C-alpha cells in the first residue's frame with residue numbers, strides 16, 4: 001500500500017447516547033491497545049484521528065456533525081481503520097468514508113461484551129449500499145494467524161480477500177420444479193396484490209443499510225406508508241387503562257413472567273409494562289387504519305424520550321397467538337394472525353419477514369419470524385454438538401412461538417438503563433431447538449439481494465446458555481444457532497448487515513425445501529438471490 005510514513009489512521013464511531021459511550025469506553029480502549037500492538041509488529045504506526053474527550057469521558061465520534069469535522073481534518077489519501085468494540089451509529093462516519101480515498105478497513109474485536117461486531121456489520125452493510133470500497137477483519141486477541149495474515153495482506157495491497165466459496169448464485173443451480181413453481185407463483189400473487197409496509201420514523205440509529213430506496217421496494221410490490229412515532233404516542237394516550245390491563249392479564253394467564261421491581265430508573269415496573277401494552281394496542285390500531293401488512297417501530301430515537309421501550313409490542317405482534325386487539329368499534333384486528341414487525345425499522349428485514357410469514361403458511365408451517373443481531377459466537381463441543389455456535393441476540397423481543405415453552409418460557413426484564421432511560425421490558429426466552437432457514441435482504445449496486453441458507457437452533461446445556469447470556473446482554477432473547485456449511489469467518493466476511501432473519505421449519509428436509517422455495521419467491525420478486533452454505537438440491 002502506498003504510504004511513505006507507514007502510518008494508519010484510526011477512528012472509532014460510537015453511540016449517540018452518552019451513557020452508552022461512557023460505559024463502553026474501557027472495552028474500546030482495551031481493544032485499541034491490542035490492535036495498536038499488532039499493527040506496530042508489522043512495522044506501521046497508528047494515529048488516532050480524534051482525541052479522548054475529557055468532558056464527555058469517552059473517545060468516540062458521537063454524532064454525524066463531529067464525524068464530518070474529524071474527516072475534514074485528516075489526509076483523505078491515508079489508509080484508515082474504523083475500529084469497533086461497541087454498537088455504533090454508522091451515519092457518524094459514513095459522510096467521511098464516502099469521500100475517503102485511502103484504503104478503508106473496518107475492524108472489530110471478537111467479543112460479546114458489547115455489540116461491536118454488530119456495529120461493524122452494520123457499517124459493512126451500509127458501506128456496501130453506499131458503494132464505498134472497504135475491507136473487513138476481526139480478532140479475539142489480535143495475535144492469531146488469520147488476523148495477522150489478513151492484516152499483512154491489507155498493508156501490502158490495500159485489500160483483503162476472504163473465502164466466499166460457500167456462496168452460489170440462485171441462477172447457477174437447478175432446484176426441483178415443484179419448489180420453483182410454488183415460490184414463483186406465491187411471489188406473482190404477492191406482487192399483484194401489493195402490500196403496505198408501515199414505517200414509524202424511517203432511519204434508526206444511523207443504519208443507512210436498513211433504508212430501502214422506494215423504487216426498489218415498489219418493484220417487489222411493496223409500498224411504504226410513512227408513519228410517525230408522534231402519532232403512535234398520541235394514539236397510546238387514547239387507549240383505556242382497562243384495555244392495557246386486559247393485555248397484561250392475557251399474558252399472565254399464559255404463564256409469562258414479568259420481572260418487576262420498584263425503582264423505575266433501574267428496574268422494570270408494572271407501570272412501564274402497562275405503557276407497553278398500550279403501545280401494542282395503539283400500534284395495531286394504526287396498522288389497521290393504514291392497511292399495513294407489516295410495521296416497524298424504531299423507538300431508539302424520539303420515542304425513547306417519551307415512553308417505555310417498544311420491545312414487548314414487537315415480540316407480541318410477531319406471534320400468531322397474541323392478546324386480542326379490538327378497534328374502537330369492537331371488531332378484532334388481524335384476528336388469529338401475526339402482524340410481522342421489523343425491529344429498528346430495518347426495511348430489508350421487513351420485506352423478508354412479510355414474505356416469509358405468508359409463504360410459510362402456504363407451506364403448511366408456522367411462520368413466526370424475527371430478526372436477531374449477529375452478536376458473537378464460540379465453538380461448542382458437548383453432547384451431540386461439535387460446531388461453531390452463534391449467539392443470535394436481539395435487543396428486546398422475539399416471538400414467544402420461538403421459545404422453549406412459548407409464553408410460559410418467556411419473561412420480561414428491564415431494558416438496560418444505559419440504552420433505555422425510560423425502561424420497559426424485553427420479551428425474552430431461549431429459542432427452542434429445531435431446524436431453521438436464515439436469510440438477509442440487502443442493497444448492493446442499487447439492487448436488492450438476498451443471502452439465504454439453512455441452520456439449526458441448538459439446545460446448549462443450561463449453564464452454557466447462561467454463560468453466553470452473561471457474556472453478552474442477559475435481558476435479551478437468545479438463539480444458539482449453527483449455520484450449515486458456513487464457517488465463522490465466511491459468515492463475517494460475507495454478511496452485509498447487523499441483523500439476520502430466522503424462521504423455523506418442521507424438520508430438516510422441510511427446512512431445505514422451504515429454503516429453496518423462498519429463494520425462488522425472492523428471485524421472482526426481482527431480488528438477486530445467493531445460496532449460502534450446504535443446501536440439498538432435491
Ligand SMILES: C[C@H](O)[C@@H](O)[C@@H](O)C(=O)CO
Pocket residue numbers: 087115118205300344373394395419498499
Ligand atoms: C440497544 C442497542 O442500541 C441495540 O439496539 C443494538 O445493539 C442493536 O440491536 C443493533 O442491531
